[in-house]
Amino acid sequence: MSAFVRPPVGPVVLRLDEQETSILEQLASQLVDMLEDATRAGLATAVELDPAMARLVPEGYRDDPEAAAEFRRFTADDLVGGKVTAARTVLAALTADASDAAQPTDVSVGHEDGAAVTLEGETAWTWLRFLNDTRLTIAARLGIEEDDAEPFDPSPTSSDDEQDPQLMMAIYAWLGYLQESIVAVLDEA
Amino acid sequence: MAQILDQPIVDEATLTMQPWVTIVWNDPVNLMSYVSLVFRSYFGYTHEEAERLMLAVHHEGRAVVATGNREEMERHVEAMHGYGLWASLAKADA
Numbered sequence: 609m610s611a612f613v614r615p616p617v618g619p620v621v622l623r624l625d626e627q628e629t630s631i632l633e634q635l636a637s638q639l640v641d642m643l644e645d646a647t648r649a650g651l652a653t654a655v656e657l658d659p660a661m662a663r664l665v666p667e668g669y670r671d672d673p674e675a676a677a678e679f680r681r682f683t684a685d686d687l688v689g690g691k692v693t694a695a696r697t698v699l700a701a702l703t704a705d706a707s708d709a710a711q712p713t714d715v716s717v718g719h720e721d722g723a724a725v726t727l728e729g730e731t732a733w734t735w736l737r738f739l740n741d742t743r744l745t746i747a748a749r750l751g752i753e754e755d756d757a758e759p760f761d762p763s764p765t766s767s768d769d770e771q772d773p774q775l776m777m778a779i780y781a782w783l784g785y786l787q788e789s790i791v792a793v794l795d796e797a
Numbered sequence: 798m799a800q801i802l803d804q805p806i807v808d809e810a811t812l813t814m815q816p817w818v819t820i821v822w823n824d825p826v827n828l829m830s831y832v833s834l835v836f837r838s839y840f841g842y843t844h845e846e847a848e849r850l851m852l853a854v855h856h857e858g859r860a861v862v863a864t865g866n867r868e869e870m871e872r873h874v875e876a877m878h879g880y881g882l883w884a885s886l887a888k889a890d891a
Contacts, residue, residue: 666884668878669887670885671887679871683871687878687879736880737879740881743826752826784828787831795830
């Protein structure tokens, strides 16, 4: 399990083990791919086709389709660009740490020591945004539509992809735990 | 809109009417603690006010979190989308 360590002085450090680091890396990289594919396809089209993109790039106006389209035209690129940057920042933090931890002579080590991320100022917000975007995406994929889906009912609403819904639910819950923990840290500050 | 902005003098009625609002909608994904933190951090609300608005979103399905001119509300909605919150703007009387 992840541990938050508060040194006597200084910022809080998020420690991730090898498996956690690997999961977050995969998620961050998949999120970047998804957002960049959507950008290439055109965001106006992507939000029509993909419920996850529709949730990440919501309508600015609910009762005025014309104004909503215009709002999206002016804001969606920057919005998605910001999400890509956050995911890339997280990815860089995870991989940088893993390679620092590896012995220079042992090229096959990978994430043996996991990662340690210092959550300070904007870094904490970058992580919060990334975790939130990832949870929104998984929720859209799993069809989570009701409050208090808390016991994480693993009944799949769609089975049109190879992802194991139970595993996705477990990851979703864990991401929520991570996010909650970072919020708690900022709350104390 | 452009006409109003072009006028050098905005009458007081227009200013006090503040005809646009930023609405945050409930969704099952965003953590309550996170939503409250965003309200405090972005809008500068007190802990109590942020909690009250977050609970309104949660229990009533939506809450008005800001009131002002249209341009300002568009900025707020854009920022809320950046945080992953489900937000939109509308005329205050809508």
